[in-house]
Amino acid sequence: MTSLEMALEYIKINNVKFLRFQFVDIHGEPKNIAYPVKLGTADGEEELMGVLENGLFFDGSSIAGFVEIEDSDMVLKPDLSTLSVLPWRPSEKSVARIICDVYKKNGKPFEGDPRGCLKRVLAEFKEEFKGEYFVGPEPEFFILKNQDGKWVPGDDAGYFELEPLDEGNDLRRNIVFALENLGFHVEASHHEVAPGQHEVDFKYDNAVKTADSVITFKTTIKTLAKQSGVLATFMPKPFYGMSGSGMHCNQSIWLDGKPSFYDENNAHQLSDICLSYIGGILEHTNALVSITNPTVNSYKRLVPGYEAPVNVAWANSNRSAIIRVPAARGKGTRVEFRAPDPACNPYLAFTVMLAAGLDGVRRKLIAPEPVEKNIFAMSEADKREANIGSVPSNLYDAIEELKQNKVLKKALGDHIFNQFIEIKTKECDAYRTAVTDWEFNKYVRI
Known part of the structure; x- marks a missing residue:
C-alpha cells in the first residue's frame, strides 16, 4: 500500500x-x-x-x-x-x-523503538554514502512434539532427509504457502542437521523489510506449528549434544546505487570496501555477539565441537570461520556473518552489524588474510599463532565487551544501549544464581 x-x-x-x-x-x-x-x-x-x-x-x-x-x-x-x-x-x-x-x-x-533505531542508522548511511544495506538471513528452528509430557525433537531425520524420516515436510509446505501469501519470495526449504531441525530460506531485501520479515517469519511458523499440535522454537540450543539453530546473515552494501563489494581486479575479487567492511565486523565481533546472540542459551550453541561459528576470522568457502564470503561474485558478492542466532532482535542485530562494517569502511581497515583451512581442526596453539581469537564464552562477557564499544553505543543510541545492558545483566544474574537439574543431580549427594 x-x-x-x-x-x-x-x-x-x-x-x-x-x-x-x-x-x-x-x-x-x-x-x-x-x-x-x-x-x-x-x-x-x-x-x-x-x-x-x-x-x-x-x-x-x-x-x-x-x-x-x-x-x-x-x-x-x-x-x-x-x-x-x-x-x-x-x-x-x-x-x-x-x-x-x-x-x-x-x-x-x-528512541527506544528497535525498528526506528534501524531506520535512523540507515538514514544516516544514505545521507553520508548514498548507501543502501541489504540482508539475507537464514533462520533455523526446531519442531518439537510432546512425548510423555516432555518436548522432544519432532523426528529423527538429518540433513536434507525425505519422508518418512522427515516428519516435518507437510508442515514446512504449509509454512511456505503461508509465507508466500504474506508476500515472501521463498527460495528453499529443507530439513536441517539435527533431529527435528528445519530451515526455510527467503530472498534478501533492504534491512528494514528483511527485519520485518524475520518477525513475520517467526510468528507464522510458531502459529502454524501450534495449529498442527506441535511446538516451533527458535531457541538457539534446545538440546545438549545436538547442533543449535543459527541465523547466518548475508549482507551487502550498495553505494550511490551500485554494488560495492565486487572488484574483479582485486584479491579474491573483493573490493577494498568489502575487505574493510569485513575488517570492521571482525574488530567489533566480541561486542556484536551481545546483540546478535542475546540470551544465555546462545552461548551453549557458540561452543567448539559443533561446527559453531566461534572463530574470529574470515574465509572464502571455509565454513569454520565466523565470516564467510560465498562463491558468488558480481552483484551477488556478499559477506556472511555466521554468529547470529534467531533469538536476536533483527532490527538491532542489523543495526550493529552495519555500524561495525561501516566503521571498518570509514577507517579503511585492512582485513587480515583469509583462513582457508579447517579452523575446527587446528590446535589452540596454532590458532594463537594465526591470531585467531574466539567469541566470548557467555553473555555476561559479551555484555562487558558491549559496554566498552563506542561505535555500537552510538548506533543503538543511549536509550536502547542502556536498557539492553540493564535487562541482560539482570538476565545473567538470574541465570548465575539459578540451580539447574544438572547441578542438583551432580551435587545432591555431597
Missing part, C-alpha cells in the same frame, strides 16, 4: 474485521493492539482513516525496554506498505496486520 485510499480499498476487498497494529519490544518479541474495523458507516470509515494516518495511542510502560509509568503515553504509527491479511485466520472475517513505528506523544520518533 502506498496511500490511505489503497489501504482502505485493500481492507474492504479482504473483508478485514480486525487490524493488528504490530511492533516489537527490545527483545524483538512482537506486540500488537487489535483495532476493530467498523466499515459500512461514514463514521466508521472516517475513524479508520484517522488511525491509519495518525496512529493509535498505547501504554508503553509495560513494554520491555520502553518507558517508565510516569511517561507512558506513546503512539503507534502504521507503515502502510506492511498491511497484509494473516493467512491462518478465517477468510470470511479476516484479520490483517500492519507494522508500526513507535512515536512519543510530542510527535517525535521514540
Whole structure:
C-alpha cells in the first residue's frame, strides 16, 4: 500500500474485521493492539482513516525496554506498505496486520523503538554514502512434539532427509504457502542437521523489510506449528549434544546505487570496501555477539565441537570461520556473518552489524588474510599463532565487551544501549544464581 485510499480499498476487498497494529519490544518479541474495523458507516470509515494516518495511542510502560509509568503515553504509527491479511485466520472475517513505528506523544520518533533505531542508522548511511544495506538471513528452528509430557525433537531425520524420516515436510509446505501469501519470495526449504531441525530460506531485501520479515517469519511458523499440535522454537540450543539453530546473515552494501563489494581486479575479487567492511565486523565481533546472540542459551550453541561459528576470522568457502564470503561474485558478492542466532532482535542485530562494517569502511581497515583451512581442526596453539581469537564464552562477557564499544553505543543510541545492558545483566544474574537439574543431580549427594 502506498496511500490511505489503497489501504482502505485493500481492507474492504479482504473483508478485514480486525487490524493488528504490530511492533516489537527490545527483545524483538512482537506486540500488537487489535483495532476493530467498523466499515459500512461514514463514521466508521472516517475513524479508520484517522488511525491509519495518525496512529493509535498505547501504554508503553509495560513494554520491555520502553518507558517508565510516569511517561507512558506513546503512539503507534502504521507503515502502510506492511498491511497484509494473516493467512491462518478465517477468510470470511479476516484479520490483517500492519507494522508500526513507535512515536512519543510530542510527535517525535521514540528512541527506544528497535525498528526506528534501524531506520535512523540507515538514514544516516544514505545521507553520508548514498548507501543502501541489504540482508539475507537464514533462520533455523526446531519442531518439537510432546512425548510423555516432555518436548522432544519432532523426528529423527538429518540433513536434507525425505519422508518418512522427515516428519516435518507437510508442515514446512504449509509454512511456505503461508509465507508466500504474506508476500515472501521463498527460495528453499529443507530439513536441517539435527533431529527435528528445519530451515526455510527467503530472498534478501533492504534491512528494514528483511527485519520485518524475520518477525513475520517467526510468528507464522510458531502459529502454524501450534495449529498442527506441535511446538516451533527458535531457541538457539534446545538440546545438549545436538547442533543449535543459527541465523547466518548475508549482507551487502550498495553505494550511490551500485554494488560495492565486487572488484574483479582485486584479491579474491573483493573490493577494498568489502575487505574493510569485513575488517570492521571482525574488530567489533566480541561486542556484536551481545546483540546478535542475546540470551544465555546462545552461548551453549557458540561452543567448539559443533561446527559453531566461534572463530574470529574470515574465509572464502571455509565454513569454520565466523565470516564467510560465498562463491558468488558480481552483484551477488556478499559477506556472511555466521554468529547470529534467531533469538536476536533483527532490527538491532542489523543495526550493529552495519555500524561495525561501516566503521571498518570509514577507517579503511585492512582485513587480515583469509583462513582457508579447517579452523575446527587446528590446535589452540596454532590458532594463537594465526591470531585467531574466539567469541566470548557467555553473555555476561559479551555484555562487558558491549559496554566498552563506542561505535555500537552510538548506533543503538543511549536509550536502547542502556536498557539492553540493564535487562541482560539482570538476565545473567538470574541465570548465575539459578540451580539447574544438572547441578542438583551432580551435587545432591555431597
